[in-house]
Every structure is written in C-alpha cells, then in structure tokens.
Amino acid sequence: MGMLSLAIWTPIAFGLVLLALGRDDQVRAVRWLALVGAVISFLLTLPLYSGFKLGTAAMQFVEYQPWIERFNVNYHLGVDGISFWFVLLTAFINVVVVIAGWEVITRKVNQYMAAFLILSGLMIGVFSALDGLLFYVFFEATLIPMYLIIGIWGGPNKIYAAFKFFLYTLLGSLLTLVALIYLYIQSNGSFDIAAWHALPLSQAAQTGLFFAFFAAFAVKVPMFPVHTWLPDVHVEAPTGGSAVLAAIMLKLGAYGFLRFSLPIAPDAAHEWAWLMITLSLIAVVYVGLVALVQQDMKKLVAYSSVAHMGFVTLGFFIFNDLGVSGGIVQMIAHGFVSGAMFLSIGVLYDRVHSREIASYGGVVNTMPKFAAFSLFFAMANCGLPGTAGFVGEWMVILGAVKFNFWIGFVAASALIFGAAYTLWMFKRVYLGPVSNDDVKGLSDINAREFVMLALLAAAVLYMGVNPKPFTDVMDTSVAELLRHVAVSKLN
Amino acid sequence: MIDQITWVAIFPEAILLVMACAIALLDLRTQSLLRPLTYALTLITLGVVALIEALYASSGMTMYGFGNMVVADTMAAWLKCFSAIAVMVTLVYGRPYAASRDMLRGGELFTLGLFALLGMFIMISGNNFLVIYMGLELLTLSSYALVALRRDHTAAIEAAMKYFVLGAMASGFLLYGMSMLYGATGSLDINAVFKAIVSGQVRHQVLVFGLVFIVAGLAFKLGVVPFHMWIPDVYQGAPTAVTLMIGGAPKLAAFAVTMRLLVEGMLPLAIDWQQMLMLLSIASLFIGNLAAIAQTNIKRMLAFSTISQMGFVLIGVMSGVINGNPLSAANAYSSAMFYVITYVLTTLASFGVIMLLARDGFESEEITDFAGLNQISPLYAGVMAACMFSLAGIPPMVGFYAKLSVLQALIASGQLLHLGVAVFAVMMSLVGAFYYLRVVKVMYFDEPITASKIVARTDVRVVLCINGALVLLLGLFPAGLMALSAQSILQMLGT
Numbered sequence: 001m002g003m004l005s006l007a008i009w010t011p012i013a014f015g016l017v018l019l020a021l022g023r024d025d026q027v028r029a030v031r032w033l034a035l036v037g038a039v040i041s042f043l044l045t046l047p048l049y050s051g052f053k054l055g056t057a058a059m060q061f062v063e064y065q066p067w068i069e070r071f072n073v074n075y076h077l078g079v080d081g082i083s084f085w086f087v088l089l090t091a092f093i094n095v096v097v098v099i100a101g102w103e104v105i106t107r108k109v110n111q112y113m114a115a116f117l118i119l120s121g122l123m124i125g126v127f128s129a130l131d132g133l134l135f136y137v138f139f140e141a142t143l144i145p146m147y148l149i150i151g152i153w154g155g156p157n158k159i160y161a162a163f164k165f166f167l168y169t170l171l172g173s174l175l176t177l178v179a180l181i182y183l184y185i186q187s188n189g190s191f192d193i194a195a196w197h198a199l200p201l202s203q204a205a206q207t208g209l210f211f212a213f214f215a216a217f218a219v220k221v222p223m224f225p226v227h228t229w230l231p232d233v234h235v236e237a238p239t240g241g242s243a244v245l246a247a248i249m250l251k252l253g254a255y256g257f258l259r260f261s262l263p264i265a266p267d268a269a270h271e272w273a274w275l276m277i278t279l280s281l282i283a284v285v286y287v288g289l290v291a292l293v294q295q296d297m298k299k300l301v302a303y304s305s306v307a308h309m310g311f312v313t314l315g316f317f318i319f320n321d322l323g324v325s326g327g328i329v330q331m332i333a334h335g336f337v338s339g340a341m342f343l344s345i346g347v348l349y350d351r352v353h354s355r356e357i358a359s360y361g362g363v364v365n366t367m368p369k370f371a372a373f374s375l376f377f378a379m380a381n382c383g384l385p386g387t388a389g390f391v392g393e394w395m396v397i398l399g400a401v402k403f404n405f406w407i408g409f410v411a412a413s414a415l416i417f418g419a420a421y422t423l424w425m426f427k428r429v430y431l432g433p434v435s436n437d438d439v440k441g442l443s444d445i446n447a448r449e450f451v452m453l454a455l456l457a458a459a460v461l462y463m464g465v466n467p468k469p470f471t472d473v474m475d476t477s478v479a480e481l482l483r484h485v486a487v488s489k490l491n
Numbered sequence: 492m493i494d495q496i497t498w499v500a501i502f503p504e505a506i507l508l509v510m511a512c513a514i515a516l517l518d519l520r521t522q523s524l525l526r527p528l529t530y531a532l533t534l535i536t537l538g539v540v541a542l543i544e545a546l547y548a549s550s551g552m553t554m555y556g557f558g559n560m561v562v563a564d565t566m567a568a569w570l571k572c573f574s575a576i577a578v579m580v581t582l583v584y585g586r587p588y589a590a591s592r593d594m595l596r597g598g599e600l601f602t603l604g605l606f607a608l609l610g611m612f613i614m615i616s617g618n619n620f621l622v623i624y625m626g627l628e629l630l631t632l633s634s635y636a637l638v639a640l641r642r643d644h645t646a647a648i649e650a651a652m653k654y655f656v657l658g659a660m661a662s663g664f665l666l667y668g669m670s671m672l673y674g675a676t677g678s679l680d681i682n683a684v685f686k687a688i689v690s691g692q693v694r695h696q697v698l699v700f701g702l703v704f705i706v707a708g709l710a711f712k713l714g715v716v717p718f719h720m721w722i723p724d725v726y727q728g729a730p731t732a733v734t735l736m737i738g739g740a741p742k743l744a745a746f747a748v749t750m751r752l753l754v755e756g757m758l759p760l761a762i763d764w765q766q767m768l769m770l771l772s773i774a775s776l777f778i779g780n781l782a783a784i785a786q787t788n789i790k791r792m793l794a795f796s797t798i799s800q801m802g803f804v805l806i807g808v809m810s811g812v813i814n815g816n817p818l819s820a821a822n823a824y825s826s827a828m829f830y831v832i833t834y835v836l837t838t839l840a841s842f843g844v845i846m847l848l849a850r851d852g853f854e855s856e857e858i859t860d861f862a863g864l865n866q867i868s869p870l871y872a873g874v875m876a877a878c879m880f881s882l883a884g885i886p887p888m889v890g891f892y893a894k895l896s897v898l899q900a901l902i903a904s905g906q907l908l909h910l911g912v913a914v915f916a917v918m919m920s921l922v923g924a925f926y927y928l929r930v931v932k933v934m935y936f937d938e939p940i941t942a943s944k945i946v947a948r949t950d951v952r953v954v955l956c957i958n959g960a961l962v963l964l965l966g967l968f969p970a971g972l973m974a975l976s977a978q979s980i981l982q983m984l985g986t
Contacts, residue, residue, distance in 0.1 A: 019869075068892075070973040071899070111869065133895075137886040144880060147928070151936040152865075159936055163928060170885075170924055174917040177895070181902045182910075 002063040003048055004077040004128045007087060008121045011041040011094065015117035022110020031102055034113030038098040041120065042091040052084060054472055057480030059130060059194075060084075067134070071184070073191050076131040081477030082258055082328060085470060086127040086251060089335045092459070093247045094120035097240040099452045100343050104239065104350050105153060112153060115145040116240060123248050127255060132180045132191040135259075139216075139252060140173055146241065146249065153238040161236035168229040172216035179212035183264070197263040200489050203271075210268035213261045220253025223276075223313055224283040227306045234302035235355070239346025242298065246305050247339035251331045254312050258324070258481065262316065266485040269317070276317040281410050283310030288417035292424070296355050297348075300425055301341045304381060307414060308334045314411060315396040318403040319485060324478045325471055326395025332470060333380075333388035333463060340377040340456040344370070347449055348429075352438045357428050361435025366442040371430045373445075373453045378426045380460045382419035388463035391470075497556035500563040503540045503547075503571065504612050510536040511605035518598030525590050526598055530582070533601040537579040537608070544572035553982065555618070559680055562618040566750070566828070566979035570615050570743045577740035577835050578608045583954045584843040585732025591850070592730060594640050603640075604736060607633035611744035618755075620669040620679040623748055627665070627712070630744065631658050634737050638729045650728025657711070657721040665708025671701025672756075681756040688759045699763050705752055706767050712745045715805060716774035719798045723782075726794035727856070731849060734790060735842040738797060739835050746831045749808060750983065754824065761812035768809035773912065775802030776919040783926045789845060789858045792926060793838070796882060799923060803897050804830050806916060810900040810909065819903055825980040826896035829973055833881070833893045833965065840958040841878040844871050847947055847955065858930060863939025871945065872934045874959030881962050883927040884920050889965040894920065896973065 001009075014037025022030045052060060059078030067075040079087060097116050105112045122145070125138035143166055151162035184191055187199050201209070219226045230250075234242045262269050269276075284307050291303035308330065315327030347370060348363070349355055364371035380387035383394070393415065401408030434440050445453065463470060498505075510532070518529045548568035555562050582604055589595050606629060613626025635658065639651035673679055675697040676687035687693055707718060714722040726734050753764055779799030786792035807827025811820035848855035848864070848871075855861075865872040881890035901913050947955070965972055 019873075066970075068970045068973060070970065070977055071896070108865070108869075111865075137891070140886045140891070144885060147931075148935055151932060159932055162932070162936070163925070166928060167921065167925060171921055174921055175914070178898065178902070178910075178913055178917060181895070181899050181913075184899065185903050185905070 002077065003044070003051070003061050004079065004087070004124075005063055007041065007045045007048070007091065008077075008125045008128070010044055010121070011037060011091075011117040011124075012121035014038075014041070015114035015121070018110045018114040018117065022114070024108070024110075027106070027109045030110045030113060034098050034117060035095075037117055038091075038095045038120070041117070042095050045088050045091045045124075048079070048084070048087060052079075052473065055476055057081070057477045062130075067131075071133070071191065072189050073133045074131050075134060076192065077128045078130045079128050081474035082481065083127045083255065084473050085328070085332050086248070086255065087124050089332055090120050090123045090127065090248050092455075093244060093335065093339055096339065096343070096452050096455055097243055099448060100243065100346060101238075101240045102448055104346070108152065112149070112240075115149050116244065119145040119149075119244065120248075123252065126252050130193050132183065132193055132196065134191075135193070136173070136177060136180055139256075140170075142249065142252070143169060146245065149241040150233060150237045153241070155236040158236045161233045164229050165233045168226075169216075169219055172219035172226075175212045176216035179209050182209065193259065197484065199264070201265065203267055203490060206265035206268035206489070207271070210261055210265040210272060213256065213265070217253040217256035217261065218279075220256070221250055221309050221313060222253070222306060223279050223310070224287060224306070225279075227283065227287065230306060231299045231302040234305075234342075235296060235298045239342060239349065242342040242346075243339040246301070246342055247335040250305065250309055251335060254309065254316070254327070254331055257313065257316055258328075262485050263481060265489075267488050267490055269485065270319070273317045273319070276313060277407060280310045280314035280317070281407065283307055284314065284411055284414040285417065288414050288421065291421040292417065294421075295357055297345045297357055297425065297429070298342070298355050300357075300421060301338065301345065304341075304418065304421060305334070305338050307418065308338070311393055311396045311411065311414075314407075315392075315399060318399055318407070319482060320399050320402055321475075321478050321482055322395050322402065323399030324482060325474055326392050326399055328392075328474055328478070329395060329467060329470055330392025333392045333460070336456055336459045336463065337377060337380045337387075337389050340453065340460065341381060343452060343456070344374050344377060347445060351442055354438075357425060359436070360429040360439055362430070362432045362439055363442065364430045365434050366439060367444045369450065370445045370453075373457060374430060375426060376457055377460070378422045380464070381422045383415055386461075386464045388460045388467075390464060391467040493557070496554050500554040500556035500561060500616075503543050504609060504616070506536065506543075507540055507605060507609045507612065511602055511609060514598065514605065515602040518602065521598065524595065525586060526595055526601070529598040529601050530586055533582060533605060534579055536605065537575045537582075541572045541575040541579070544568045544575065548572060548979075551982065559682065560619045560622050561613075561616045563616055564979075565982045567615045567747065569975060569979050570747050571612050573832055573835065574611050574615070574740035574743045575608060577743070577839060578604055578736070580839050580843070580954055580958060581732065581735045581739055583950050584839070584846050585735065587948055587951060588732045588846040588849055589640075589730065592641060594730060594732070599640060600637070600732065603633045603637050607637070607736065608740065611740060614744040615747040617748070617751060618681050620673065620681070623751065624662070624666060624669065626744075627748070628662065630741060631662065634658075634733075634741070637733045637736055638725065640733060641730050644730075646728040647730060650725045653721055653728075654725045661708050661711030661718070664704050664711065668701045668704030668706075668708060671697060671704065675701060681751055684756045685758065688757060698757075698760060702757060702760055702764055703767070706764055706771075709745070709749050709752065710771055713742070713749070713801045713804070714798055715771045715801045716778045716798060719775065719778070722798055723791050723794040726797075727788055727791045731790065731842060731846050731854075731856075735839065735846075738793075738842070739838050742801075742831055742835055746804065746828065750824065753808070754811070754820070755983070758812070758820075765809045765812065768805045769912065772802040772805035772809065773915065775799055775805070776916055780919045780922040780926075784922070786926075787858055788856050789861070789930065790856055792858065792930075793841065796923065796926070797838070799919065800830075800834050800882065803894065803916065804834070806901055806912070807897040810897075810904055813904040813906070819900065821977060821981045821984055822903065823900035824984075825973070825976040826893075826900045828976040828980060830893040830897055832972065832976070833889045836958070836965070837878045837881045837890060837962055840874055840955065840962060841882075843951070843955045843958060844875040844878070847871060847945060847951060850943070858933055859940070861930060861933045862937040864934040866939050867942070868945050870956070874955060874962075875934060876931050877959050877962045879927040879930050881966070883924040885924070887963065887966040889962055889969060892966065892969040892973070
C-alpha cells in the first residue's frame, strides 16, 4: 500500500471502526480512539514531506491500479507541488477538529468523530486523485459526511443549512460530471487527468468545459455571486464542521481550478480571465464590506472567508507565478487562520451559547489567555506581516500589480477592509469593560483548548516567519503549470 | 420433439414449476403461523435455481429450446439469477411482515411468488412473441392475486383492481402490437421478425404502427410516463411485501423483454423507437421527480422515484444506435442493464427497512415514521441512508455508477440533442436528490416519535445487512458487475 493510500484510508478505517463499535455509553473510549486515529493519520502523512523531491514538476508517490476496466478508470494517486501541502493540511486540521469536539459533543459521539475522520480521508483523496472519475467520487462523497455533520450537530436552523449546502454544491458538481464524461469521450476513453491536459480542444468546447467546471468549483470556493450558501451554512454548522469547511473544503474548489479549469481549458481561461478577475475583486471588496456590518461572529468570519478566497482566485487568473503561488500560499494560510477563527468562536459559543457580537464585551478581562490567542489570529486574518495571512496576500498583490496596476490597487485596498472588520469585531468582543454577567462568569481556556489553539498558532507563526519551505515545494509545479497554460490548445 | 438441449435450457424453469406445485401441496399440511417448512423449501428452491443460473451464465453458452421458442443466453442467465435472488430476499423481508398481517394463513405468498418468478423466467428467456406474452401473463396474474392477498384491506383491494384493469389493458396493447408485427412479417419468432424487417420487404407504416403499441405496452410494464398512473396507487395500496415483489425482480424481466423485443427483434427500427423512448424518458424524469417531492407516504414517494429511475434506464436503451450505426450498442444496453440491476438491489434494501419498521397494526408508511431512526438503530438508518444516497446517485454508492454509465452512453453519441438530454437528466437528479435527502434528514436530524425498539429476526437482519453493504461495496468495486453486464449484452448482440 502506498503512502497516499495510507493517508486516505487510515482515517476512513478508523472512522468505520468507530461507527461499528462505538456505543453511546463508552464516550471516553470513543474520543480517545478518534484522537489516536487522527494522530496516526497525520503522522502517516509526515513521511511524504521528507520524501518529497523538490525541483521536479512530476507527480510523486504515484500509485496506479486498474479500478473499473470497462471505463478505463484507474485508482491513480499522486501529489505534486500544488496538491502536496493540502494533504498535510487536511490531516493536521483533522487532529485539531477532533480535539475541538472533545467535550462539546455529547450526542452520538462515535458518529461525530467517524464523520470527521472519514471526511478527512475523502478530502485527502480529492487532493491526490489523478484520475478524473476518482477525483469526482472523492469530491462528491465529501458531501455525505458534511451534510450529516451540519444536520445532526448543527444549530437551530440546521436543516435549512444542511439542504442548502448539499443541493447548492451538488448542482455545480453534476454539471462537472457531464463535463468529465465529455472529456472522457473526447479523449477516446480516458479519465486520466494528465491526458486531458494534453488534449486539444476547440474554443467552443473549452468554453463549455470551463463553465461546467466553474459551476462546481466556483460554488465550492465560493466566488461571488454564488457565495450565498456559505454564511448560512457556517452559522448553523457545529464548530468543527465550520472549521473543516473553511479550512479544507473551500480549498477543494480552488484546487479544482488549478487541476482542471486552467490546464484543460487554457484558452477559455484566458478568454474569461477578465470575468474571473472581476468576480474575485468584487468578492474581495464588496464581500469585505458586507463582513463589516455583520452582527454574528460566525457570519463575519464566513464573509471574510469569501473575501480571502477572492484573493486566491484573483491570484490564479492573473497567470504569473507570484499570483498562482501566492494563491496557493493563501489557501494554506487561510486553512490555518480561518480554522482557528472558527474554533475561537466555538470556544466562546460553548460557554455563552451566543454568536452575537453584542452578547460579548470585555472578554479579555475574564479570559486573558484566550484573548491573546484570538488577537494573534485576528492579526493573521488581517494579514499582519509575520503571520501566515500576510505572505499569500502580499504575493497576490505583487503579482496583480505586475499584471495591471489598478487591479493590484483595488486588491490591496481590501487589506484595509480586512483589518477593519476583524479588528472592529475584536474590539467589540474582547476589549473594554466586562459587559454582562455571562462574560463575567467566563472561565479561561482549559488545557485541551490551549493545545488546540497553540497548535494552530504555531503553524500560523511558522508559516508567517518562514514561508520558504512552502513556496519551495510549489515553485516548480507552478512554473510548469503556467508554461502549460500559456500554450494554446486550439488546433 | 423435445431434444436434450431443450431440457438443459429449461431445466431451472422445470425445477421452479415442479417445486412451486410441490410446495403448494406440502403447505396444505402446515399449521404454524410463520410457515417455516414452506419458507425453507422456497428459499432452497430459489437458491438452487439461482446457483444453476449462475453456472449457466459462467459457462457462456447460448442454448435454444423448443425449436427456437426459448433462448438461454448469458444475459438471460444472469437476469434470472438476480431475479431469483431478488425474490428470495423479498420473501425473507416479507415473511414476518406478512405473518403479522394475517397474510400467511395460507402459503400463497410463497407459491404465488414462485409462479411469478417462473413468469419472469419465461419472459426473460422468451424468443417468441407468444412465449413472452405467456410469461408476462403468468407474472402479472400472480401479481394481481398477491396484491389482493390482504382481502379484508380496502386499500389493497382497490390497488389490486386498479392494477388488474390497467395491467390487462397494457397486456392488450402489447398483444395488439405483436399481432400487427405478425401480420406484417408473418412470424412470431423474434429472429424471423428481425430478418423480415432487415429484408426491407415489409411495409414500414405497419411495422411502426405495431411498434407503437409494443412500446406502449412495455412502457406500461416498466411504469414510465405517461403510462405510469398505476405505479403510485399500487405501490401504496399493496402490502409492502407485495409492493417489493412487484417493484423488485419484475423490473429485471421487463428490461429483458425490452431487449428481446426492441433490440433483438426490431433493431432496424431503432431510429423510430429511440425517439419514442427519448420522449418517454424525459417525461418520466420530469414527472417522476417533481411528483415525488410532494409525497408524504414513503411507498408513494418511492413509486414516483421508480418512475424517474426507469426514465434513466430508457436513456440507456435509447442511446444504442447512433445515426444507424450500432457500434456503441453494447455500451449503451449494458449500461441500462447495470442500472436495472443496481436499482433492484437498492429497492430491495429500502423496502426491507420499511417492512422492518412496520409492526403489528403499524405500517410505517409515512416518511415521518422514520423520524429519529438513527437514534433507535444506527445500523438500519445507515442501510436506508445508503439506499437513498444510491438512488440519488451520490458516490461512492452504486447508484452513482449506474447514472454515470447511462450518461456516458448518452453523451457518447456526440449529438448536441443528447448532450441537452444529459444536462436535463442531471438537473432532474438534482431535484431527485432533494426528496431522497429528506428521508435522510428525517432519520438523522429529527427526534424520534416513539421509543419502541426494532425487533428483527436473525434472517432478516443478516440479509438486510448484506444487502445494505452491497449498495456501498458495489460502489467501491463496480468493475465486476459492469463487466458482467457488458459481457451479457455483447453475447446477446453477437447471436
């Protein structure tokens, strides 16, 4: 069994064991087993880092097995510089999320933990699949655990949110399925993504494919104007669900752009880049402004996610290495930061059971340790130099200025909005005198929450101070991708 | 007159006939409420028959019997094998349900089930219009009686009447179409009809006229729009065990008959019947999916879902011949066959759960009756959820691969119209996802109404677990079943 297979199937196997054996009266054992499973799964991804060869754009750790001979579908796995970090990120966030749900979840604990473990395996599968159908199967299968996570452990309006999440994303991915089948037929019966990259296509076909992929990936990212599901879903999802959704699931869409839209339909991507850039800028500026007026902390962070993902898509469609690398770095950074933001809100919610900003005030007086962490994550969210949030945004802005000064200018102005909504929220929730009895009665974070936040803080800090290991891994692959995209596929 | 190869070809049918009669007689001496002896004998018979058919299928031979009147090829063998297993599973699920509803005072459930299966076998193997018709009548007459098995239950009697009247009319359609073709070609033998059509000596109008009636009759039996009205009423009115008997295995037989009549008999007329099937499938996808949303009764919802699923099967059947070129026919027909088999598998499990939840004096027919099932029994909720996701076509459940292969066959034609149909079909399956998800929602997100425990007999539990696991496992490893379908269809087209 290859390394990637282990990374995919270990958490899923642990999840299935939890489903089969977990009982409601053995909650302790279930939690520990889940944690052991998540940690083992994460440790299993570490050898990938030591074994990853820099300086080549080829796929590494490749596994190849025939799967469905009749459709020439293969169990074909591999990672390159673009997908590599997301495998580790997914496994890492999974550990944090298991810790986050420790005492908070009391109902059907085994199913909760199993859903997250299985989900993490499936998402690693998405990032490492090199076969179109295999990718699609993993991509779609993630909907099932997430639907259940939102619906079972979510807030008061969870059912609406669960349906909105499922149907919204399914709509997009069904169109992509048609596109995949079309490519399968055009390529004379191959689901191999690399073969699709080399496939010549007419402009009309490329445009059709581009928008079919757009339907799935733009909804997932989510880009303006199909972002409306995200705030609704985030608000109702349990803390762990929000964290995984923001940290990893949104990246599935952005990753899809890099793996499918750009290399398979490069001419259409160039033709429609103006649209993508416009939508990205709207996301960055307009959605940033929308975030400013939110009363609900989770909604605010959700809108801020949309704005940050706007940077990612902006970086991808300006077609220079700073932009694309910056977009990927931003994806990783956002994975840490948004996960941390949602988990911080979860810490407060578990104590006060309110997400309204107005319910808080002066939290720093009662929870100093927690406030310190929150301040750090808030700074990372506005892109303070020295934190992970800065690196990606800075690279994208630099790339955008190189592409067109005014686009860079507009994008850079978003940093101001980012600082405004994040810091204003921080001020209202944490600073000032203690505002009510709920806040007065707050107890500071316990050891479990400390570990969870410290893990994320360490990652954010490390990536902010020393981004070189991250960019080193992706440089060659990004350059290769851009070289490929620059060549027209029209024949 | 009856040569040896005939005996080999009809051996499973012969066993079935003899055993059905023997079991009917033996059952007279049974007093016990659950009829263990009848049950055991029936299951053994079905198991043996399924095994023989599996052996026939793996031998890969094509045998003709009774002077070309019946054919036993690989497709027939596999479909018969699966329908025997489907009836077996139906009886396992249905026995406790029937016993608690006073339907096991006699052994009719088992003997009529065996006769219905015999009818399916004859349909599947029929190579002659009259043989196919005979098999069809044997199946439907047994089914009418089965629906009316609860004779003191008004809804069931109403359903039986509806089913009988409409079914008889459909049979009439089919027979009328067959007589047209007989008049035009001078033969009842499918291969001879095929040759006559290919020769070009027969007037096209007469052929198409007959074809319309045959397609209408088949559409009735498959239950596609606009010949679908009996499906919801009968599914809802019939006792659930019988609903499964009607909605499960017979779909396999109906598919086989469609193949025999339209493909083996009238492939040269494909340009005509493909258009009809396209309209039927579009209408079925549309009406089936939209009407299912409005249902509160789960049997009725699944009935409309069946209509839409059969629309997908027809998409597979209609994509075979492109511009008069049957090169991709095997691809298309095997995708439809794969679809039907997986559909039956999923239907069995979902009705199995419905019957499991039904207790004495409580039918568990409303979708709300499933509320909080996950808290009462995560296992059965999981099985039902797997079925719902499979029917919705969400990977990694097996239903996804069925949709994939059908859509693939459709898009492979390269026609823009077909691409449009494909987009329409996926949009409709998005609508479908909504009502399937609603069942999952009720089971997982809602609080249970009753705290009553689910009591399941061991046989039911084991079979249901295997059935549910297969819905997932065949999704992870679909290659075998796909290859099996492809091989069956290739062999059928080759002869």
